[in-house]
Amino acid sequence: VLALWLNRLGARVRVVDKAPEPGTTSRALAVQARTLELYRQMGLAAPVVEQGVPARALNIWAKGEPKGRIELEPTGKDVSPFPYVLVYPQDAHEKFLTARLAAAGVAVERPVELVEMRDEPDRMVAHLRRHDGSVETCEAPFVAGCDGARSVVRESLRVGFPGGTYSHVFYVADVEATGPTMNGEVHIVLDDTSNFLLCFPMGSNRGRLVGTVHETDDSRVATLGWNDVSQGVLERARVRVDKVHWFSTYRVHHRVASAFRVGRAFLLGDAGHIHSPVGGQGMNTGIGDAINLAWKLAGVTRGRHDPRILDSYEEERIPFARRLVASTDRAFELVTADSPLAAAIRVGVAPPLLTTLFHVGPLRKFLFETVSQIGIHYRGSHLSEGQAGAVHGGDRLPWVRLGVGTDNFDPLQSLDWQVHVYGAPTSDITKACSTHHLPCHVFEWGPAAKNAGLAHDGVYLVRPDGYVALASEGEDAARKLGIYFATRGIRLPERAKG
Ligand SMILES: Cc1cc2nc3c(=O)[nH]c(=O)nc-3n(C[C@H](O)[C@H](O)[C@H](O)COP(=O)(O)OP(=O)(O)OC[C@H]3O[C@@H](n4cnc5c(N)ncnc54)[C@H](O)[C@@H]3O)c2cc1C
Numbered sequence: 001v002l003a004l005w006l007n008r009l010g011a012r013v014r015v016v017d018k019a020p021e022p023g024t025t026s027r028a029l030a031v032q033a034r035t036l037e038l039y040r041q042m043g044l045a046a047p048v049v050e051q052g053v054p055a056r057a058l059n060i061w062a063k064g065e066p067k068g069r070i071e072l073e074p075t076g077k078d079v080s081p082f083p084y085v086l087v088y089p090q091d092a093h094e095k096f097l098t099a100r101l102a103a104a105g106v107a108v109e110r111p112v113e114l115v116e117m118r119d120e121p122d123r124m125v126a127h128l129r130r131h132d133g134s135v136e137t138c139e140a141p142f143v144a145g146c147d148g149a150r151s152v153v154r155e156s157l158r159v160g161f162p163g164g165t166y167s168h169v170f171y172v173a174d175v176e177a178t179g180p181t182m183n184g185e186v187h188i189v190l191d192d193t194s195n196f197l198l199c200f201p202m203g204s205n206r207g208r209l210v211g212t213v214h215e216t217d218d219s220r221v222a223t224l225g226w227n228d229v230s231q232g233v234l235e236r237a238r239v240r241v242d243k244v245h246w247f248s249t250y251r252v253h254h255r256v257a258s259a260f261r262v263g264r265a266f267l268l269g270d271a272g273h274i275h276s277p278v279g280g281q282g283m284n285t286g287i288g289d290a291i292n293l294a295w296k297l298a299g300v301t302r303g304r305h306d307p308r309i310l311d312s313y314e315e316e317r318i319p320f321a322r323r324l325v326a327s328t329d330r331a332f333e334l335v336t337a338d339s340p341l342a343a344a345i346r347v348g349v350a351p352p353l354l355t356t357l358f359h360v361g362p363l364r365k366f367l368f369e370t371v372s373q374i375g376i377h378y379r380g381s382h383l384s385e386g387q388a389g390a391v392h393g394g395d396r397l398p399w400v401r402l403g404v405g406t407d408n409f410d411p412l413q414s415l416d417w418q419v420h421v422y423g424a425p426t427s428d429i430t431k432a433c434s435t436h437h438l439p440c441h442v443f444e445w446g447p448a449a450k451n452a453g454l455a456h457d458g459v460y461l462v463r464p465d466g467y468v469a470l471a472s473e474g475e476d477a478a479r480k481l482g483i484y485f486a487t488r489g490i491r492l493p494e495r496a497k498g
Pocket of ligand 1 (some may be wrong): 016017018019027028029030031090112113114115146147148149150151152170171172210250252268269270271277279280281282283284285286
């Protein structure tokens with residue numbers, strides 16, 4: 001995703017991977033709404049949605065019975081163009097992205113392994129081992145370490161990865177099955193044993209099951225099979241498995257790197273943060289990291305942005321990673337703890353509580369925004385400023401449906417800075433946009449904009465990744481716009497004129 005976005009913005013990239021081929025076992029299944037919104041900016045959302053299965057409701061089971069059903073669409077439809085969780089297996093997803101990258105002229109070089117790297121004052125120097133054993137020296141202005149939990153980039157930078165490892169082993173199984181959980185929705189099965197089960201739809205009578213296997217002996221993890229899975233929780237959820245197409249197991253950790261940037265090198269995805277798969281957040285967070293960094297790096301390599309903008313990558317992404325790891329850790333502890341009290345909370349308290357919370361309007365919106373990652377904001381960043389209506393600098397630009405098939409996210413496909421005005425722009429704003437070569441998109445004021453929290457005649461400077469940089473209303477919005485660019489070292493070229 002990082003390479004695709006950088007390539008779109010004209011930055012030259014080289015991608016190496018030590019694996020001889022893209023992953024063939026699936027891990028991530030859930031693609032969240034915020035990821036799809038960002039994909040839409042890159043022209044990827046429509047083909048991804050077409051290949052996946054939108055799950056529009058989550059069901060919570062306990063004691064062998066469905067205890068609650070949470071419909072995502074009624075809440076999500078006013079918040080995002082993607083009011084669901086898309087089930088799209090990571091192996092297919094990676095193949096799709098790699099093909100898009102190849103079509104854009106960037107081949108992933110395989111198997112090419114980064115063995116070590118060092119930081120020179122003006123460049124990074126990396127040693128890459130090819131499949132024939134030869135070692136090549138590669139020099140580049142920046143290195144993005146998207147190299148997973150055992151990141152060599154992280155180790156070369158001597159960045160710590162504090163946290164721990166869960167004693168449970170996760171499994172993912174691709175199955176043909178029948179039963180009430182195979183109805184095209186997502187099912188979370190809580191049990192009074194320390195086993196749990198997630199069922200994801202994959203089409204008629206086909207699904208992916210994610211659960212845990214008890215295994216303390218690390219040497220046995222790779223050899224575990226379907227027969228090692230406890231059948232009790234499956235039986236209680238009435239899942240009748242007819243065929244297992246494939247089965248894989250994973251040892252899961254909860255860790256956050258102590259820094260996401262050292263000089264000219266960055267850590268993204270699992271190289272920077274890993275946690276339990278409960279909640280379907282890991283891959284989505286990595287994609288969010290990539291997009292946060294991509295436009296900043298592209299701006300710096302093309303001389304449009306002062307390099308200090310790169311400080312905002314860690315500033316914006318590490319607080320979210322820390323919160324995410326802490327919250328998924330708590331959720332995982334609750335679903336797998338052995339104590340009688342935890343079991344009682346899990347099957348007795350949690351299902352009705354979650355269902356009730358989802359029936360309270362504002363809480364429902366909060367839960368949807370949290371799981372879908374729409375709620376991620378960068379209010380504390382040095383790139384974020386001001387407030388207009390309920391929208392602060394650093395918030396994701398709220399989505400506003402304008403009419404059939406049109407919305408305020410359409411212009412974000414330029415992947416460039418832009419100004420949005422909801423109402424009428426003053427002549428000063430029009431002039432300031434022209435001075436800074438900024439496209440100014442004017443949207444009619446109406447109930448949809450109001451409900452989204454935007455201010456009438458509010459002025460929103462929107463970053464290339466769809467987050468609000470500056471929110472302002474009133475007379476001095478134009479002056480603030482000028483100061484914003486001057487103080488952040490951001491220059492916009494003539495071609496951005498709208
Ligand atoms: C059971 C399970 C279920 C999950 N479900 C979900 C879900 O539903 N939703 C979700 O968002 N996330 C989920 N996740 C998490 C998700 O799979 C990961 O967060 C995601 O794969 C991380 O992607 P990544 O690119 O950062 O790292 P990886 O996928 O680990 O990729 C790292 C890449 O770097 C390459 N590499 C490593 N070292 C080197 C080197 N020295 N030189 C060159 N190349 C190197 C590797 O070959 C690999 O291709 C799940 C995880 C598990 C285990």
